[in-house]
Amino acid sequence: MTTANSYREIYSVVARIPAGRVATYGQVARLAGMPGHARQVGYSLSAVNDHGPIPWHRVVNAKGMISPRSGGDHMELVQRLLLEKEGVSFDEHGRITLPHFQWRPLDTANKRTQRVDE
DNA sequence: CCACTGACGAGTG
DNA sequence: GCACTCGCCAGTG
Numbered sequence: 001m002t003t004a005n006s007y008r009e010i011y012s013v014v015a016r017i018p019a020g021r022v023a024t025y026g027q028v029a030r031l032a033g034m035p036g037h038a039r040q041v042g043y044s045l046s047a048v049n050d051h052g053p054i055p056w057h058r059v060v061n062a063k064g065m066i067s068p069r070s071g072g073d074h075m076e077l078v079q080r081l082l083l084e085k086e087g088v089s090f091d092e093h094g095r096i097t098l099p100h101f102q103w104r105p106l107d108t109a110n111k112r113t114q115r116v117d118e
Numbered sequence: 119c120c121a122c123t124g125a126c127g128a129g130t131g
Numbered sequence: 132g133c134a135c136t137c138g139c140c141a142g143t144g
Contacts (some may be wrong), residue, residue: 025126040140042125049125058123067125076125 006034010044017058020087022096022105026064033106042067047074057082058103064096 009032018022023031025038034040045056046069057079059068066076080090088101 026128029126034139036127037139038126039124039138040126043141044125046125056125061125062127069125079125101121 006032006037006040007044007047009033010041011048011052011054013021014045014054014056014059016105017055017103019055019058020101022058022060022064022083022088022098022101023103024064024098025059025067026062027102028059058086060096064098065094 010028013028013031014023023108025041028041029035029037032041033062041059045054045059049056066079069075083096084090088096091097
């Protein structure tokens, strides 16, 4: 398993996140077959950013918040707008209600817990 | 080779 | 819920 393949897996997972839902860094790491490497996911995404067809804005941290970047980028604001445009809402704390909007790959078959309403 | 940094997360008090 | 620590790993100087 090369690092290049790991990055490819990360991108592949992120690309599978449906519009209107979000995934956490740790979640993406697990789905990519590298549990515990959440940090690497963020690192990989910073490299891709809008550099490719990757919906990077659908990845947030475990608290359901947009992780602040370094360098004073306004990307975090762009990310929030993109998500809101897809129907994802934020609460007073600027957090996404994960139980409502977190992507559940396994549920795509059941569709029962896939409720996004409210 | 070592130290530091960075879109994180789980555990502890 | 908040502050702190430790684990993870690639890039950079």
